[in-house]
Amino acid sequence: MPVNLPGLVEHLRKIAGRDAVLDRPEDLMLYEYDAGIRKSTPGAVVFPQNTEQVSQIMRLATALNVAVVPRGAGTGLSGGSIPQEGGLVIAFSRMNRILEVDVENQRATVRPGVVNLQLSEHVAHLGLYFAPDPSSQKACTIGGNVAENSGGPHTLLHGVTVNHVTGVEVVLPSGEIVYFGGKAAESYGFDMTGFMVGSEGTVGIVTAITVKLLRKPEKIATLLGVFESVDDAALTVSAITAAGITPAALEMLDGWTLRTVEAFCHAGYPLDAGAVLLIELEGLREAVEEQAVAVTEVCLAQKAREVRRAKDEEERALLWKGRKMAFAALGRVTPSYYTQDGVVPRSQIPAVMRHIGNVAKKYDLTIGNIFHAGDGNLHPxxxxxxxxxxxxxxxxxxxxxxxxxxxQCGGSITGEHGVGMEKRDLMSRLFTEEDLDVMISLRNAFNGRDILNPQKIFPMPRMCREITGPSQNPVLMQEGM
Amino acid sequence: MSTATVPTRFAADFRAICGAEHVTEDPAQMQAWNILGIVPALAVTPASADEVAGILRFANEHGLSVVPAGGFTRQQVGNLPPQIDVLLFTTRLTAVEHYDVGDLTVGIGAGCTVAQLSAMVAKDGLFFAGDPAQPGRSTIGGLLATGLYGPLRHGYGGLRDYCIGVRFVTGDGRKGKGGGRVVKNVAGYDMMKLFIGSQGTLGIITSASFKLFPAPRQTRTFVAFFPSATEALQFRSQVLRSPLDPICLELVSPQAHELLVPGSPAGAGWSICVRAAGSETVLARYRTELGPAVVREMEGANEQGFWRALEDFSLLAAERHPRSLLISMTLPVRDVQPVLNEVSAVAESNHFSFAAIGRVGIAHLLISLWQAPDAEVSLVSFVNTVSGLRNRLPRDVSMAVLHCPSEARHHISAWGPMPTDLESMRAVKMALDSKDILNRGRFLF
Structure with missing residues (x-):
């Protein structure tokens, strides 16, 4: 593939502009990694400014059989935006406009490069916000959120990205521009919008996204349950679910993690606790007050040492700062860390926490836990x-x-980060050959040569078999490419 | 009535797969199972996903057309099938795959009815949010395949929000699955989304997993009446802008109200029905917030009966007006008012009366149109009404004709234009059912 690159780069410059293509090794180095652990250097990076350019780029790449990987902010943890060695990266940082805010329909239409938190900030004065809130929301893009079907703490009540996307504009590997869905909550026909979200860029490239905007709740209560042990906190998570209360967020930090975080950002976590639960309730004032009482009772019944409640927005922000800054805090105590994203049924949280403790001992490793306990989504x-x-x-x-x-306990290998390259070989533990074959036939219906985001999601041996040789497109050969 | 014939050697093959007692060709029975007048050749009732796969592989090999069936509540919806070789009932697929009370999740066979599932989880204080018409007959598989929902869609979301896993057999006989049994899961393609609302054209759903909800301890319904749809919808917008978080927010037209509550005074006006769940304190807050527009409150059996009737609106309308159109529309919230204006104008110019209900917070309308008592309505009027509406709808609106007089069926497409690219949908269909054996001719292709 690198053989074709000089011609490719010239073509890309014609499509997107002279300053919109990078091909010098020192520039490409910045695009060889994401927030996970893999690296691979692309042959070129292109920055399209509109959908038509994305379409032309895809046509070109398909004709030349150059692997394409779309990239938002590169905050992903599963290797989803890792390029193929020598392949092409389409970076969306210049397609970053909020195209429309439709207050009455509670929808916004955005380009994929819009940063997650920017959208919420942009509509805040209207009393609206975009619900999916990954920890990286200050940097990650909505296009990336769509590709990975990202979550966040508040998805416990409101659902992950797919629950908030009603329409997409898509460039298919063929270069064709198509539309799925729109502003209506649902429509007749196959739910292609829902299928696109979370397909990790293996079906098409999303170039515009229509999302739901939610109204800010009247009342928010933020509680901190302090426990002597991880076990007590874990049992409390199950007890809250079983009591029929669905908090907006229910996060757990184990003792080691909360002490690391506390040293870094002074969120006010008790240094001698075994674990804390950060519990947020939202909705109608009266309902929130009742739930706050009920949650406090459940915590105390499960041996919580104390339950604190944020007095004001400032205290609330501080408690959340600890949660959201946790990953940055870890950077001070370790050169690297590996984040997992497994999911268990909520009743299994006590068991899985004990298991993680045993694994840490067995392999002589330090494992911190800070995670979305309410929906059983672990982040060891x-x-x-x-x-x-x-x-x-x-x-x-x-x-x-x-x-x-x-x-083994009926869970999943990923709750919100995606399979990417990192967990593709574990897919055959969750799915049978035939299950995967059905999914691959869908990918092939759009991306038959596996040119778009190759080597993602599906186990490798299978992928290798399906990669075909370079194309011999007569038109491009005439053009001397 | 036309009949299809499958050579008996095929019937023997199906008997070999499912057992002789689970294959029938009885003419009277097949006649009763006609779909828009088309009589199936035989019916099979497999007991497992493996048997479903066996049947579909066989049908695929021999190019037989297959129609999946559950409780037969929505089989008359869709375009005319050219021929039905095999009617495949899912009604023996009723096993509980998992039921995790503490996790609020359940996985159940596609042939289980909604009422059975609801009753099972109600014992543990839990609640399944699917609320189709005829829950006693509607099956889980049919609910998913038709993408049905009722008034609870407002507060609990749609099937796409709380279906967390699905198992199926594709048209070409491959067993597949999507998701699993945990509430948060992004491993692999989201097959649930493709199958929900696919009208049984991609595969046959054999089981599915769902999030459950805690059953509300008490609910109350507040009803406000208005002289016009415009004023009712203004009130709707006021509720949407308020901090209130009701589980249902429904618009009921005057004619619809009369259908739902027999004997209710005519001319009561357009109503907005707000159903809330919560303690007395919470419900009191609703009363204050909704203000003096509310003239009626319902609770207990009264309230249950009202919402039960509302879920069965399509049935009630078809019973009262056999020669009628039933139209379902999904649309952006802001378009409810202009679309109702169009419905009213088109109905008037074709001498139809109409009754409408809808979840106007998320924007899904169900509209029944029938011949005005003193008007001479011909077939052409039905056709003109549908085409008149389709021509006037704003973009992003999709509209299905769920019911029309049988003689009009040849002239009225059940599905109009859709916002989603047709060729992409065709690519999905070809990937899973390349020989087009499932529900041939009835949905998109």
Missing amino acids: LILFDMRNAEQFERVLSASTEILEFCI
């Missing part, structure tokens, strides 16, 4: 030093062992 953070190859092997084994436990 395994600390390591990249320079220690032997340790890294232990990290990978520990990680696989944790995910296998999730699968």
